[in-house]
Amino acid sequence: QVQLVESGGGLVQPGGSLKLSCGVSGSTLDYYAIGWFRQAPGKEREGVLCISSSDLTTYYTDSVKGRFTISRDMNTVYLQMNSLKPEDTAVYYCAASGVFCPSWPMEYDDWGQGTQVTVSS
Numbered sequence: 001q002v003q004l005v006e007s008g009g010g011l012v013q014p015g016g017s018l019k020l021s022c023g024v025s026g027s028t029l030d031y032y033a034i035g036w037f038r039q040a041p042g043k044e045r046e047g048v049l050c051i052s053s054s055d056l057t058t059y060y061t062d063s064v065k066g067r068f069t070i071s072r073d074m075n076t077v078y079l080q081m082n083s084l085k086p087e088d089t090a091v092y093y094c095a096a097s098g099v100f101c102p103s104w105p106m107e108y109d110d111w112g113q114g115t116q117v118t119v120s121s
Helices: none
Strands: 003-007 010-012 018-025 034-039 046-051 057-059 068-072 076-081 090-096 115-119
Touching: 003 090, 018 034, 018 090, 018 115, 034 076, 046 068, 046 076, 076 090
Parallel strands: 010 115
Antiparallel strands: 003 018, 018 076, 034 046, 034 090, 046 057, 068 076, 090 115
C-alpha cells in the first residue's frame, strides 16, 4: 500500500502555469508507476499522464501534449502544467500502480485526495 498526497493546485489565468506535486510514502518510487488524472464537474475521470518506475512517460490524452510534463525524484512525482486553458479546470489526482503505466485508471491501486486546479480570467 502506498500513500499519496497531491499539492500545488490553485487559481491561474489562461496561459499561465502551475506545478503539481504528488508526495509518495510507504514505499519508494522505484517500484511504482505514478499517474496523474483529472475530473471536471459533471465529467468522467480522465487520465492525463503516467510515469513508470523506469521513468518512461505515457500520455493518456493528446490535449496536454506540448503543455504538460511529468517528472519524478526520490519520493515525489511532479506535473508541470504550462499554457493552461479553461478546459484544464478539474480536480487533479495522482495514483500508484505497478512498475508499468496501466492502460485504464481502474487498474491503479492507490489514489490521493486530489487538488483543485482552476483556470479562469
